Amino acid sequence: MIAVTILGNNSAVPSHGRHPTAQIVQTDEHTFLIDCGEGTQMQMARYKIKRNKISHIFISHLHGDHYFGLIGLLNSYSLNHRVTELHIYSPDLLKDIIQLQLDAANAKLTFDCYFHVLKEEGIIWEDDKTTVSTFKVNHRIECWGFLFKEKRKPRRILPAMAHQHQVPTASYENLQKGEDFINAKNEVIKNELLTVPNKRGRTYAYCADTAYYEPICKNIFEADLVYHEATYLDELHERAQSRYHSTSKQAALIAKKSSANKLIIGHFSSMYETLEKFKEEAFEIFENTEIAEEGVSYIA
Amino acid sequence: MIAVTILGNNSAVPSHGRHPTAQIVQTDEHTFLIDCGEGTQMQMARYKIKRNKISHIFISHLHGDHYFGLIGLLNSYSLNHRVTELHIYSPDLLKDIIQLQLDAANAKLTFDCYFHVLKEEGIIWEDDKTTVSTFKVNHRIECWGFLFKEKRKPRRILPAMAHQHQVPTASYENLQKGEDFINAKNEVIKNELLTVPNKRGRTYAYCADTAYYEPICKNIFEADLVYHEATYLDELHERAQSRYHSTSKQAALIAKKSSANKLIIGHFSSMYETLEKFKEEAFEIFENTEIAEEGVSYIA
DSSP states (O other): OOOEEEEEOSSSSTTTTBOOEEEEEESSSEEEEEETTTHHHHHHHHTOGGGEEEEEEOOOOOSSGGTTHHHHHHHHHTTTTTOSSSSEEETTTHHHHHHHHHHHTTTOOSSSSEEEESSSSSSEEOOOOOEEEEEEOOOSOOEEEEEEEEEEOOEOOOHHHHHHOOOOOGGGHHHHHHEEEEEETTOOEOHHHHHEEOOOOOOOEEOOOOOOOHHHHSSSOOOSSEEEEOBOGGGGGHHHTTTTOOOOOHHHHHHHTTTTTEEEEOOOOOOOSSOOOHHHHHTTTTTSEEEEEEOEEEEO | OEEEEEOOOOOOOBBBTBOOEEEEEEEEEEEEEEEETTTTHHHHHHOOOOOOGGGEOOOOOOGGGGGHHHHHHHHHHHHHHSSSSSEEEEETTTTHHHHHHHHHHHHOOOOEEEEEEOOOSEEEEOOOOEEEEEEEOOOSOEEEEOOOOOOOOOOOEOOHHHTTTTOOGHHHHHHTOOOOOEEOOOOEOOOHHHHOOOOOEEEEEOOOOOOOOHHHHHHHHHOEEEEEEOOBGGGGGHHHHHHHOOOOHHHHHHHTTTTOSEEEEEETTTSSSSSHHHHHHHHOOOSEEEEEETEEEEEO
């Protein structure tokens, strides 16, 4: 299971009580942060996010509404004597920006902070349960989407069958990997007799700030949950295009073309006080759409 | 009259719903901003501050809780197409920090933004009604306090007396400046007969982050309103000293020694969930003390 908690659903100028972009992605074992707009640490406090569990932060691009809260978060980690290492993935220059501000305060972080510069599409982090990949989107400056994917879990052993074929528990790990079992009489018992595949891993695709850009469909194909920005309503699709943003309809079209299961939309322009129309417009094209609401968790 | 509105009363790590330092100072004609911790622009929205009226920002020092919200505010000004020029007074390096973040976003401000580096004590800005001075405090890094002072207003004309002595209105401005009036018969009518002094200008002293430091008393002497930090209670006075902060009692002692009229205290450590004791401890030394509460305005 992957749970995505929205900490900010507004575009660049905070307004109507809405905050700039930040999202918490929780898998079975990890808490990730995507983007970190101004006030993210306060939003974490408001929504009871355990910020010390975060060890990987992914910054899509260096427009301020996606990272101005990062230095404050790092500063607070340090003032609270964090020692766990932290990894930050972003376009170039972020390390310089952080370092200059630390220098100005004559300060040093209390923990090791590793900056990883995003350079090409593909897997940027993985462990035995999860991969995180990045892909290019189409924005005014260099900008990256992120795909969180649970690895397929080990095959599930059928206890009755394993018992019938007298498989010792010592061999269970090999069975889970898909290997056949060879018994004491040197007979081969096919793995398919003893196990069934586990359900497939879930995927969450974060499409960042982007103009309508079909090439991402291949990157996020069949994702269980897709977040796509929807800065404007359809009537302003020209403005959306000129500013490298998307409309609600365009977000829905990407979800449809990539055969997503569910879509959440966000990054709403501060010109909109209410958001119902965003859902209505997307709904016409892709039914399973929800407004990304702050403080709410969405499940992939 | 000078009104000071508190936007943040907490020290470095935002907590208990309290925010890092920022204050709005309003005089008859100007709206100034002192310090600009993370989330200041959201706090301005919450408390209905007209942020476009601000043309001068004073940053006491480059610890993040006093300026991490500045880049977000400038960014929002720019996205809202501000054209009015803005002046920022701070220690060195702030311009570089802002510029690097603008470069990373491939962005340019829509207005002229002038950075003034604080170098020595004295008047740093004035017009015909107000002066702003700066003075050194004692913190871990270079740090400045600010004194806002209304100039004494022009003398007030006594209409009946002016009429009796047949003073033409064309001479009123000279009367207000304190000059005598010479009538058609070449008789000198003493100014004191025709005018009375206006009430003296009010003063507000912002003492920033500082250890207990008596030399500031001369700078803020007889201020109508003093803000002094009080990061800790008295039981932690050693910690206060070692971190170049003050206790509530020390803040009160400064107010007393500088013959202030009224004291507000803030910059409370996040270790304190409630603040009553800060007032109690200060009250023992300086009675007219108030907790600086967010969203509340205090009058000098």
